[in-house]
Amino acid sequence: MTGLLDDKVAIITGGTSGIGLASVESFVAEGAKVAIADIQDELGASIAERLGDAVIYVHTDVTDETALETLVSTTVEKFGKLDVMYNNAGAQGDPSAIVDATSAGFDKTIALLTRSVLLGHKFAARQFQAQGTGGSIITTSSAAALQGGWSAAGYTIAKHAITGVVRQAVAELAPLGIRSNAIAPGIIMTPIMARSFGVPLEQSDEFVAFLAEKLDSTQPIGRVGQPEDIAKVAVFLASDLAGYVTGVTIPVDGGATAVTQGSFGADVVSAAAEFTNK
Numbered sequence: 089m090t091g092l093l094d095d096k097v098a099i100i101t102g103g104t105s106g107i108g109l110a111s112v113e114s115f116v117a118e119g120a121k122v123a124i125a126d127i128q129d130e131l132g133a134s135i136a137e138r139l140g141d142a143v144i145y146v147h148t149d150v151t152d153e154t155a156l157e158t159l160v161s162t163t164v165e166k167f168g169k170l171d172v173m174y175n176n177a178g179a180q181g182d183p184s185a186i187v188d189a190t191s192a193g194f195d196k197t198i199a200l201l202t203r204s205v206l207l208g209h210k211f212a213a214r215q216f217q218a219q220g221t222g223g224s225i226i227t228t229s230s231a232a233a234l235q236g237g238w239s240a241a242g243y244t245i246a247k248h249a250i251t252g253v254v255r256q257a258v259a260e261l262a263p264l265g266i267r268s269n270a271i272a273p274g275i276i277m278t279p280i281m282a283r284s285f286g287v288p289l290e291q292s293d294e295f296v297a298f299l300a301e302k303l304d305s306t307q308p309i310g311r312v313g314q315p316e317d318i319a320k321v322a323v324f325l326a327s328d329l330a331g332y333v334t335g336v337t338i339p340v341d342g343g344a345t346a347v348t349q350g351s352f353g354a355d356v357v358s359a360a361a362e363f364t365n366k
């Protein structure tokens with residue numbers, strides 16, 4: 089522990105699992121008080137009990153605007169203020185391809201992955217303004233915000249739209265000292281994998297271990313990501329070390345979006361060799 093987040097109060101949505109849970113643990117280890125917002129109530133209560141006075145659990149469905157407003161007021165009632173809002177909750181959403189897309193499926197995905205982020209910004213920024221302080225807003229975006237093909241259409245579009253929220257937040261909120269940044273994880277071994285592929289949650293650990301073995305060598309850095317890889321960057325963005333950082337989406341993907349994952353480069357070289365040897 090280095091006390092990077094001493095005296096800070098944070099909300100972390102989706103904080104009972106995966107990236108959110110790793111972030112809760114890292115924030116607390118760095119000295120923050122944390123409100124976990126999620127819909128997994130039993131898990132939330134047991135995590136709050138395990139982590140003690142620094143943590144509360146607040147049942148919050150992030151697709152419900154009133155619930156998000158209450159989340160901020162409950163956190164401030166408990167801990168006296170808010171410094172960091174981490175919009176992290178998410179799921180795959182509607183798995184349809186473009187040709188099968190429906191209005192209902194798309195709207196649901198946007199409500200979960202994008203509207204929740206906009207409203208998280210809204211209620212956090214209002215609280216920061218009322219306090220007369222700045223603040224840090226962090227959002228878990230995705231490699232699917234940077235390239236097509238990582239996930240289904242709705243998820244890809246919803247995550248791309250987060251970039252718009254973050255950039256607009258700079259225009260409107262940076263003058264108030266409010267920073268907004270996103271993290272774009274690549275392949276991270278969390279229960280979202282089991283949830284997305286219909287594997288029972290009890291088998292999540294076994295499933296991600298199996299996936300990791302298959303996928304490690306496909307990643308430029310030689311391994312898939314772990315929730316802690318994202319939590320460390322979230323701690324940085326929440327901390328005063330990032331005081332001059334706003335409006336960015338930081339890929340945390342072992343280099344996956346920096347290079348083509350196809351064999352395009354090698355294909356060009358071999359086609360050129362074939363031509364010159366003709």
Ligand SMILES: NC(=O)c1ccc[n+]([C@@H]2O[C@H](COP(=O)([O-])OP(=O)(O)OC[C@H]3O[C@@H](n4cnc5c(N)ncnc54)[C@H](O)[C@@H]3O)[C@@H](O)[C@H]2O)c1
Pocket residue numbers: 101102103104105106107108125126127128148149150151176177178179200228229230231272273274275276277278279280281283
């Ligand atoms: N794991 C990856 O490979 C990966 C990659 C890119 C982006 N992400 C993003 O990271 C974020 C966290 O996902 P994760 O991988 O830790 O998955 P996870 O399934 O382990 O955690 C997601 C959490 O969000 C909560 N949640 C879902 N719907 C909610 C709702 N309506 N209201 C409140 N909470 C809700 C779940 O209960 C769960 O605790 C998501 O936004 C996801 O899109 C994950």
